[in-house]
Amino acid sequence: MPANRFNSFTDYGVGIGLRIPHYQHILSRHPVVDWFEIISENYMVDGGRPLEVLDQILEQYKVVQHGVSMYFGSADPLSREHLKRLKQLVRRTKTPWLSDHLCWGSVDGRYTHDLLPMPYTWEAVEVTAQKIRQVQDFTEVPVVVENVSSYAEFHASEMTEWEFLNEVVERADCGILLDVNNIYVSSKNHSFDPFTYVNSVPAHRVAQIHIAGHSKFEKYILDTHDHPVLPAVWRLYARAIERCGPTATLLEWDDNIPTFEEVHAEALKATKFLKAAAEAAPNTATAAVQAAATTLLEPAGAAR
């Protein structure tokens, strides 16, 4: 299940996001890390230190590209310049798959640099799926789309978010980067059961999973990536692994970034779930992952 055509039949383990404050540690200490995820846009430049660091990382580690501004859901056409630079980077990194978000963020050539939520309409399904196919065709690597955290819903929506995701990935024939933290954040902001979402995703299309921390406010939750993963998100992760099998997993930590060791240790908590799922016979996988979750989450509470 985890090695599928959407992640080029790879079997990656637990990775972390490559971030500037950790450059020196990684390049001087060469820590053992399964893989790094890079933000593509930070390396879509013509030269200089970003590419020098990336090349050094590529000599020693597996790297997967994650984009933040392709905006599959924007009504605007794709930027040729963006595509060209993205493909150059794909050739450099040899990323086995390429991810970006199921969102929009630009209109009439102006960029918000945010991951804005989609109106879940049939028109948006068509536009989004078509653009994912265009990116896939142009870059010649599997594209996987990530569900985003959201703080608003549209009157115009004609379906749920997970129905929208499923329609898009079926029509685009692409993979999914399932962000269980984003599902949790959105479930609290929009009052739905996050397990309904996880249970509705086509498991055979899940190429990668994101985990992260978030911040709770009085009336909503914000996807801040500045905390350890919270127990409720680990429980969702456990359920996702039950359904999808041991899938490439990445911890995102983008703000108030602690030491490399701290970030890596947090990410490696996922290993327990992955091992349990990998070692269990198919008919006992559920129990094995739930047992792993219980161990990790005690005393916060047992896995669902």
Add this chain to the structure above:
Amino acid sequence: MSEPASQLLDIQRRMAAAVMHPLTRSETMPRRRHDGASNLREADAIIRPNDRLTSFERLEIYNRQYWYRLYTCFEEDFPGLQAILGRAKFDALMRAYLTDCPSESFSLRNLGSRLEAWLDQHPEHLGPKPMLARDMVRLEWAHIEAFDSEERPRLSAEALAAIDENSTLRLQPYLRVLALSWPVDDLLLQVRTENGSSASSTNNASTSRKRRHVRHVAALAPRPIHLAVHRHENSVWYKPLSPEEFGLLSALIAGKTLGDAIDVALTTSSLPEDQRPAFLQEVFATWAMLGWFTT
């Protein structure tokens, strides 16, 4: 604006208009936009409320995110300008510039690309020492360009030995030369050292605007300087240039032949005739060593 071709485009235009509209001074979403449009009405029209937040409040989350992200990026790119103007004037400039010149690039790296030209049209934002502020903007943008522009293969020693007065020399795309009225290079180095830098794109949300330490400039006197802003071993350097070096490099960058560039650079020079051959030999050797000549 022509009639929207689709519901999706209509929603995205309407939401973007609200999200990209400047915040109030207390960093909230204004109820009414500068053009008179009601954000309350627009929010109600496109966004569903929930049991905790009104449509307006949900839209406001994105309005704030947009500006926090841009402010943080702009402040990282122009810390020297902020040091010169002080926080209040810098904030006003930043808000006005980003309102007039929203990002038109997939990369936040290009956010300040139109600042110098915009300031030509809006000198009221340059503060009490407009030349100082303008010089800093030019240096800070040159720094950004030098940091990650292309580095082409160096011209070989054989190719360099073969050049004559009719040759056209290409210089590295990362090289920028500046004639400035104020010695802003030392100031910017101090400011950047104090602030550090971590500019990059991420996909997380911000709970607030990230404010940086602002170092105000107390006493700095004008002094004309010439600089080469370049990259060596992937660090950006500011190399002082003589007026003759600046003239020569500027002419070469403009595409003049070596002979014409030398003529232009030395026409008004006070450098004695008998010292000019040695001067030229020395500067070309230095620039070749730095790898500035390229294929």
